[in-house]
Amino acid sequence: MYKIIKKHAFNAQVILMEVEAPRIAKSAKPGQFIMLRVDEQGERIPLTIADYNAQAGTVTIIFQIVGKTTTALSNLSQGDFILDFVGPLGTSSDFEGIKNAAVIGGGLGLAIAYPQAKALHERGASVDFIAGFRNKDLIFLRDEMKSVSARSFITTDDGSAGVKGFVTDVLKSLIEKGAKYDTVIAIGPLVMMKAVSELTREYGIKTTVSLNPIMIDGTGMCGGCRVTVGGQTKFACVDGPEFDGHLVDFDEAIARSAMYKKDEAHSAKQHKCKMEGRLDV
Amino acid sequence: MFNLDPKKTEMPVQAPGERNKNFKEVATGYTEEMAMSEARRCLACKHRPCVAGCPVSVNIPDFIKEVEKGNFERAYEIITDTNSLPAVCGRVCPQESQCEKVCVRAIKGESVGIGRLERFVADWYMKNIEEKIEKPALNGIKMAVIGSGPAGLACAGDLAKLGYDVTIFEAFHVAGGVLMYGIPQFRLPKEIVRKEIDRLKKLGVKIETNSVVGKMISIDALISEEGFKAVFIGTGAGLPSFMKIPGENLCGVYSANEFLTRINLMNAYKFPKYDTPIKVGKRVAVVGGGNVAMDAARCAKRLGADEVYIIYRRGEEEMPARLEEIHHAKEEGIIFKILTNPTRIMGKDNWVSGIECVKMELGKPDESGRRRPSAVEGSEFVIDADEVIMAIGQSPNPLIKSTTPDLKTHNWGGIITDDAGRTSKPGVFAGGDAVTGAATVILAMGAGKAAAAAMDEYAALKTDNK
Numbered sequence: 001m002y003k004i005i006k007k008h009a010f011n012a013q014v015i016l017m018e019v020e021a022p023r024i025a026k027s028a029k030p031g032q033f034i035m036l037r038v039d040e041q042g043e044r045i046p047l048t049i050a051d052y053n054a055q056a057g058t059v060t061i062i063f064q065i066v067g068k069t070t071t072a073l074s075n076l077s078q079g080d081f082i083l084d085f086v087g088p089l090g091t092s093s094d095f096e097g098i099k100n101a102a103v104i105g106g107g108l109g110l111a112i113a114y115p116q117a118k119a120l121h122e123r124g125a126s127v128d129f130i131a132g133f134r135n136k137d138l139i140f141l142r143d144e145m146k147s148v149s150a151r152s153f154i155t156t157d158d159g160s161a162g163v164k165g166f167v168t169d170v171l172k173s174l175i176e177k178g179a180k181y182d183t184v185i186a187i188g189p190l191v192m193m194k195a196v197s198e199l200t201r202e203y204g205i206k207t208t209v210s211l212n213p214i215m216i217d218g219t220g221m222c223g224g225c226r227v228t229v230g231g232q233t234k235f236a237c238v239d240g241p242e243f244d245g246h247l248v249d250f251d252e253a254i255a256r257s258a259m260y261k262k263d264e265a266h267s268a269k270q271h272k273c274k275m276e277g278r279l280d281v
Numbered sequence: 282m283f284n285l286d287p288k289k290t291e292m293p294v295q296a297p298g299e300r301n302k303n304f305k306e307v308a309t310g311y312t313e314e315m316a317m318s319e320a321r322r323c324l325a326c327k328h329r330p331c332v333a334g335c336p337v338s339v340n341i342p343d344f345i346k347e348v349e350k351g352n353f354e355r356a357y358e359i360i361t362d363t364n365s366l367p368a369v370c371g372r373v374c375p376q377e378s379q380c381e382k383v384c385v386r387a388i389k390g391e392s393v394g395i396g397r398l399e400r401f402v403a404d405w406y407m408k409n410i411e412e413k414i415e416k417p418a419l420n421g422i423k424m425a426v427i428g429s430g431p432a433g434l435a436c437a438g439d440l441a442k443l444g445y446d447v448t449i450f451e452a453f454h455v456a457g458g459v460l461m462y463g464i465p466q467f468r469l470p471k472e473i474v475r476k477e478i479d480r481l482k483k484l485g486v487k488i489e490t491n492s493v494v495g496k497m498i499s500i501d502a503l504i505s506e507e508g509f510k511a512v513f514i515g516t517g518a519g520l521p522s523f524m525k526i527p528g529e530n531l532c533g534v535y536s537a538n539e540f541l542t543r544i545n546l547m548n549a550y551k552f553p554k555y556d557t558p559i560k561v562g563k564r565v566a567v568v569g570g571g572n573v574a575m576d577a578a579r580c581a582k583r584l585g586a587d588e589v590y591i592i593y594r595r596g597e598e599e600m601p602a603r604l605e606e607i608h609h610a611k612e613e614g615i616i617f618k619i620l621t622n623p624t625r626i627m628g629k630d631n632w633v634s635g636i637e638c639v640k641m642e643l644g645k646p647d648e649s650g651r652r653r654p655s656a657v658e659g660s661e662f663v664i665d666a667d668e669v670i671m672a673i674g675q676s677p678n679p680l681i682k683s684t685t686p687d688l689k690t691h692n693w694g695g696i697i698t699d700d701a702g703r704t705s706k707p708g709v710f711a712g713g714d715a716v717t718g719a720a721t722v723i724l725a726m727g728a729g730k731a732a733a734a735a736m737d738e739y740a741a742l743k744t745d746n747k
Contacts, residue, residue: 023497037454043547043556044454068556084454086491216547216557219452219493220678221462221519222539226530233523233530238680252530255631259532263558 002036002085005058007078010140013065014108015074016050022057024087030119031093031210031242034059035218037084038072045069046215048112048187048241049088059087062111068268089218090241093208098125098183102174103149104167104196105131106188107138112210113187114141114148121148128179129153130170132192136161168195181205186245190254197245207245211236213257227253284321287390292397297612301582304466304550307609308372311401313351320349322386323393330383331395336727337363341380341395348398357406360399365438366431366726368407368473371400373464373572374723375603407476414483420444422740425509427494427681430458431722432515432713434481435729436736441484443737448509449481450492453546458517459714460722462546463538465576467583468606471545495684504708510743511708511736514696515729518675518714524568528626529671533560533633537569537577537672544580559584562668566590566636568623569672570600571719575607577670578615589615590664594622594641599651618664622656626669635663677715685709693718702732708743710736 006018024034033048051060065074076082093116101120105113110131117127129149133139134157145152153170154162163170171184184207186196193209200207215225218237225236228249234240293309294300300307311319323345331341340359347356360367376382376396384392406412422445426437429451437447455461457474482488494500503509521536523529540559543549547557561584567577570593578589591610593600597619600607611617620641627635640660643652677694689697689705695718696711698704704711712728714720 023492027497041548041555043558084491086452086454086493086497088496089493216539216542217453217519219496219519219680221521222542223521223523223536224539226523228530233525252631255532256530259560260558263552263560267553267556267558 001081001083004076004078004080004082007076010062011138013138014062014111014140015065016060016062016111017073017076018058018060019082019085020057021059021085021087024059024085025052025057026054028052028059028088029092030095030115032088032090033212033218033241034061034085034087035089035215036061036073036082036086038069038076039083042072042083043069044084044216044218046089046212046218046237048210048212050111051115059085062108064108067264071268086218090237091239093119093242095120095123095125098123100126100179100181101183101185102128102130102171102179102181104171104184104186104188104192105129106167106186106192107133109188109192109210110141110145113185114144116185116187117145118148126150128174128181130155130167132156132167132188133161134158166195167192168199171196172199175203175205183208184245190250190257193245193248194250194254197248197250201246208242209245209248210241211243211248211253212241213253214259227256282321284318286322289322289391289394289397290315290319292394294609297609297614300467301579301613304583306470307467310404311397313353313405316348316398316401317351319394319398320345323349324385326385330385331380331393334380334383336379336721336723337730339364339380339399344402345393345395345398348402353402353405354410356402357410360402364723364726365435366477366722367399368403369431369460369469369477370723370726371396371398371403372469372473373603373721375721377604379723407473412480414480416483416485417442417444419446419485422446422744423448423507423509424736424740425450425503425507425512426515427500427512428452428458428515428517428713428715429456429478429488430460430515430517430713430725432517432715432725432729433458433513434477435726436513436515436712436733437486437729438481438484439730439733440736441481441486443733445737445740447485448487448489450494451488451490452493454490455546456488456490458515462542463573463576465541465545465580467579468576493680495680500681500685500688500706500709510740511710513702513729513732513736514681514704514709514711514715515713515725516678516681516715517725518719519678520676520694521671522674522676523671524623524673526623526625528628528633531626531628531633532631533562533667534626534669534671537567537573537670538675540577540670541573541580544584550580550584560668561586562633562666564588564590564664564666565668565670566592566623566664566666567670567672568592569674570595570602571672571674572602572606573675574672575602575610575615577672579610579613581668581670582613582615586668590618590666591615592618592621592623592636592638592664594620594654595651596620596643620654622654623669624661627663633667633669635665636669637661637663675714675719677718681715700731701735702728703735708739710739
């Protein structure tokens with residue numbers, strides 16, 4: 001059992017939890033992830049580590065309420081326990097040689113892009129930070145973004161805050177205006193990472209993306225997370241989660257991520273009915 | 282009175298048309314009368330070929346003699362002198378290629394049903410005897426076991442009996458390894474595995490689940506920082522193989538590992554009561570001829586598939602699965618496509634729509650002793666399928682290897698050890714599928730026990746030298 005030390009809601013959908021997991025906190029490195037299970041009937045889901053504190057023995061996760069598991073997780077309070085919490089899994093980020101980076105976070109992806117930007121900033125790299133949201137109500141970490149970057153930009157799909165449009169619009173204009181990035185790090189929905197990778201391919205800028213596919217164990221056992229990278233099948237859990245965005249077959253990854261869409265909707269609906277006492281299961 | 286019947290006493294089973302719709306155990310087990318009658322088929326040969334045929338040398342004629350007398354408790358004690366998981370082994374051991382293969386009764390007729398008797402004894406004991414387990418006095422020396430499958434459980438049990446303070450580190454949220462995530466409920470009820478694990482806990486073994494050694498903590502840190510005198514690696518063969526044919530990453534293609542883990546470990550067959558979903562098609566093609574392939578096929582049938590195919594490139598005689606599983610699978614309506622090899626998986630809208638195969642023919646024996654299959658040119662044909670499950674084998678998981686640089690391994694991933702399980706790294710031992718590649722429960726247990734003895738010896742030496 002893993003105690004929730006702190007809970008903070010950035011907005012109606014995005015929640016931060018600091019979880020007591022001393023051994024994981026001690027070994028964690030940027031870019032790695034954990035797997036958790038909320039209760040006995042629960043499924044195992046991967047979440048990228050947003051932050052960790054070896055001294056305090058805590059690991060921070062940030063998640064968005066999208067389905068049954070994240071809803072159940074969001075219903076836990078400070079002082080409650082998460083049943084299972086495993087990690088740190090996957091390989092860690094490689095920041096070697098990065099001097100001038102654009103870091104891009106799309107929606108919840110910002111939660112993971114932020115520690116990347118922070119790590120680069122602390123290593124003395126120059127960081128331009130771009131975050132995209134559907135609308136202004138979903139914005140979070142705005143001040144933190146500023147504190148770890150030379151320039152920071154917000155985009156919203158509907159124009160309710162920042163630049164109206166997509167993160168790629170801002171990235172493109174920055175590149176066109178002469179920004180010389182040696183690396184672009186893009187973390188967010190698959191369609192966003194695909195769009196960023198397609199754009200940076202034109203300019204020949206190395207691009208790293210972080211994948212978060214469906215998986216069971218997170219240790220290379222199930223192969224559910226397989227993804228085609230440069231024509232080869234990789235397991236995102238052990239070979240990733242970070243990959244060269246120019247080599248990832250995003251269309252396949254998008255199709256695979258939707259494999260259980262119907263089941264997930266069914267499960268979430270059932271859960272909602274149960275919570276509201278309309279169904280006894 | 283000696284039982285002259287050339288055939289084994291038949292095992293009671295659930296009817297095929299009934300059991301292929303539920304996950305309850307297929308074979309329901311001998312009654313006392315059946316067991317005693319079957320025991321009377323044993324010739325009690327002086328040269329005891331069956332004992333030599335058992336990887337852990339269970340004293341087979343002696344325990345059978347006790348069964349014959351109705352002395353089941355004593356029979357259990359004889360088995361557990363050398364085999365700590367009889368309820369498991371009685372169910373999943375490939376007896377026909379071990380003890381029963383060399384049984385003298387098998388020369389004319391069927392062998393004695395040794396596996397069935399072992400299972401009967403273990404079940405009888407669990408049901409009738411309140412086992413008193415005394416915790417041995419602790420010697421104050423800590424031992425670490427990585428992985429809680431058959432190898433790890435056997436190793437931990439033996440070490441605990443010797444008085445060591447044993448901790449098992451398990452990556453999953455429950456202990457049991459392949460016995461929990463791999464072998465389905467209808468072949469090995471999970472309650473049995475849980476009971477065996479509870480016995481270990483009563484012996485004082487501690488189990489830390491959710492602990493991925495190599496990631497959460499290194500083997501070096503277990504020894505230097507956490508004070509473990511020696512470490513046993515029993516991490517199994519969990520890395521699923523794929524065929525590397527086009528279409529393998531389509532939606533609807535599973536590794537057998539994933540398919541079975543969703544069902545067995547995550548209870549996906551009870552979705553949506555349990556949150557983990559599983560896709561089961563109407564026409565499911567399972568590729569492979571081992572126990573894992575049979576398990577996957579039979580699970581798919583139970584979950585409502587109309588037609589389930591086993592696609593295997595060699596002949597039925599070459600199939601590595603236990604005879605009983607092949608037999609049960611056929612009874613349950615699984616369609617066998619032998620001498621058939623997939624060449625690509627076809628898709629429509631990102632989902633599996635069929636599997637293209639070629640016919641195979643068998644040539645001369647290869648290095649495994651089985652006749653080598655080769656493709657018949659121009660024999661391509663398509664099996665309509667909306668799901669494909671790859672059950673063509675597993676290899677050792679590279680997690681430990683990649684985080685323990687001085688641990689020597691074979692190119693294919695297996696950890697290199699001597700017969701006693703000593704690795705190239707002092708104080709580090711290994712056994713089971715992590716060393717041999719995918720093999721059997723009983724071999725893994727044997728390796729775990731051998732390593733426990735070597736670890737005991739190592740600890741004694743280390744303590745003397747201090």
